[in-house]
Structures are given as C-alpha cells and as structure tokens.
Amino acid sequence: MGANAEKKDRCGTVCLKYLLFTFNFLFWLAGGAVMAVGLWTLVKKSDYISLLSSRIYAVSAYILCLAGVIVMVTGVLGCCATFKEKRRLLRVYFVLLMCIFLLEILAGVLAYIYYQQLSDELKSNLKNTMVNKYKQPEQDHVTQAVDKLQQEFKCCGSHNSSDWMESVWVRTSESGKRVVPDSCCKTPMELCGQRDHPSNIYKVEGGCIAKLENFIMDHLKLIGAVGVGVACVQIVGMIFTCCLYRSLKAEPY
Incomplete structure (x- = not known):
C-alpha cells in the first residue's frame, strides 16, 4: 500500500512538473509579447507622449516593459x-x-484611470501645446510630434485649422506668411501652408483632438488588456507552483 501511494504521489509530481514547464514556456512567450507592446508604445509612438501633460500613458508602457523583462x-x-x-x-x-x-495589475489600473481622464486632458492642453510651443526654441520634440500627428491622422489644428490663427509661430515673420504649418497640407511642400483652402489642407471634424483621443484610447485598452490578461494567467502558474512545492519533500538544511 505504501509503495502504491508513493508511486501515485510521484506520478502526480511528474504531471505537475510538465504542466508547470508548459506554463513557463507559454509564460516566457507572453513576457515577450508584453515587452513588445511596451516598447512599441515608447519607440514608435513616443512623439505623441510629448503632447500629453500627464505621464501616466508613458508610465504604463514602462511598467509593461519592466514586467515583460x-x-x-x-x-x-x-x-x-x-x-x-x-x-x-x-x-x-x-x-x-x-x-x-x-x-x-498596476499597469492595467493606470491605463484604466488615464482612459477616464484622457478626453478632458486633451481638450484643456493640446491646443495650448500646439499654438504656444510649435516651432519655438528648445521645443523641437513638440514640433516633430505635431507635424507627425497632422500628417499621420490627416488633421489640422487641435479642434480645426483656425486654431493656428492663435499660434505664436504663425504671428512671426519666421512663418513665411503661412497660416497653418505645411504638415496640414494634403500634399506637403515648402510654403504650402500659406493657403488654408479645404482643397489644400485637411479639414477634419473634431480636429486632431478627436483623432489622437481615439488612437490613445484604443492603445490604452490594449495596454490594460495585456496587463490584466497576463496577470490572470499567472494565477494558474502560482497554483501549479504551490501544488508542486507541497508535493516535494522538504530539503535538508
């Protein structure tokens, strides 16, 4: 009887070992996916981070990178x-x-919190950032982000193209009599921003705020889902670990 019981225990331990090994392999792949999402946010979309006053979006991505490693x-x-x-x-x-x-879980919670306040932040800060920092000294990162935003999302201005009438840069001689940046043009070229006719520049309802808000909200959903999803899978791994730990004999000290 004792031998049979010991044999059963050993079989159970072996099964747990292979289950936990399989979990660890899948877990390792999931870690790569988590890190990839975080890195993609920071590398490919880092320009947009400079247009946000809050750092929660970037912090969520950094947490995912750290967790992935x-x-x-x-x-x-x-x-x-x-x-x-x-x-x-x-x-x-x-x-x-x-x-x-x-x-x-922290990354998921931060993404959810920021998801709730994103719209208000963009409405209160994006226009101010665009009209006061575009083409200004030591604000090259903002200038590049705004140009990329307007070209990638085919929009002009925070709410609409008339927002650029309040721009510090447009009011100076450095603008070359442009009324909007050249990045607003459907076919960007030098000084094309002198003409703000709908046939020449993007006229999008809701402006760049609506476009950027939709993009970041979709990405926040992804960050939150990846963070919370992998965290839930880990519960299975912790259960397997506890079971295997209890099935092993105590090590001599």
Missing part, C-alpha cells in the same frame, strides 16, 4: 526550479510571479 527571466527560472525540484527555487519563483502579477 522580469517575466522572461522568471520563465527561465521557473523551468530550472521545476526540473531540479528545488523548493527554494520554487519559493523565489513564486515571489517573482507575485511581483509581476502586481506590476501588470
């Missing part, structure tokens, strides 16, 4: 702990899983 390292540690059957390694692995879980 830790996830990939933890996945390797989890595989080692599983096959070596070391209770101490499993304890470290469980603690790391818990830390990643909290980081990803």
Whole structure:
C-alpha cells in the first residue's frame, strides 16, 4: 500500500512538473509579447507622449516593459526550479510571479484611470501645446510630434485649422506668411501652408483632438488588456507552483 501511494504521489509530481514547464514556456512567450507592446508604445509612438501633460500613458508602457523583462527571466527560472525540484527555487519563483502579477495589475489600473481622464486632458492642453510651443526654441520634440500627428491622422489644428490663427509661430515673420504649418497640407511642400483652402489642407471634424483621443484610447485598452490578461494567467502558474512545492519533500538544511 505504501509503495502504491508513493508511486501515485510521484506520478502526480511528474504531471505537475510538465504542466508547470508548459506554463513557463507559454509564460516566457507572453513576457515577450508584453515587452513588445511596451516598447512599441515608447519607440514608435513616443512623439505623441510629448503632447500629453500627464505621464501616466508613458508610465504604463514602462511598467509593461519592466514586467515583460522580469517575466522572461522568471520563465527561465521557473523551468530550472521545476526540473531540479528545488523548493527554494520554487519559493523565489513564486515571489517573482507575485511581483509581476502586481506590476501588470498596476499597469492595467493606470491605463484604466488615464482612459477616464484622457478626453478632458486633451481638450484643456493640446491646443495650448500646439499654438504656444510649435516651432519655438528648445521645443523641437513638440514640433516633430505635431507635424507627425497632422500628417499621420490627416488633421489640422487641435479642434480645426483656425486654431493656428492663435499660434505664436504663425504671428512671426519666421512663418513665411503661412497660416497653418505645411504638415496640414494634403500634399506637403515648402510654403504650402500659406493657403488654408479645404482643397489644400485637411479639414477634419473634431480636429486632431478627436483623432489622437481615439488612437490613445484604443492603445490604452490594449495596454490594460495585456496587463490584466497576463496577470490572470499567472494565477494558474502560482497554483501549479504551490501544488508542486507541497508535493516535494522538504530539503535538508
């Protein structure tokens, strides 16, 4: 009877080992995906971050990058702990899983909070940023972001093209008698912004605010879903870890 019970326990331990190994492999892939989403936000869309007064959007992306790196390292540690059957390694692995879980939940919560306040922030700050910082000294990052925003989303001005009448840059001789930046033009070329006729520039209802708001809201949904989704999957990993930990004999000290 004792031998049979021990054999069953051993079979259960082996099954748990392979389940946890499979989880760790998938977890490692998920870590790469999480890090990729964070890096894509920071590298490809970093220009738009400079147009936002709040840093929550960027912080959420940084948290995802950090969590992704830790996830990939933890996945390797989890595989080692599983096959070596070391209770101490499993304890470290469980603690790391818990830390990643909290980081990803935090990223998801921050994305949700910022999602709620994004519209008000853009309405109160985007126009001020565009008309007061565009083409101004030491504001090259803002200038590049505005030009990219207007060309990529085919819009002109925060609410509409007439917003540029209040621009500090447009009122100076440096504008070359432009009434809007050249990036507002459907076919950008030098001094094309001198003519603001609808046939020449983008006239979009809601202006760039509506376009940028929709883009960031969609991306915040992605950040939140990735963070919370992977965190929920980790609960399965923590359960497997606890089960394997309990099935292993205590290590002698």
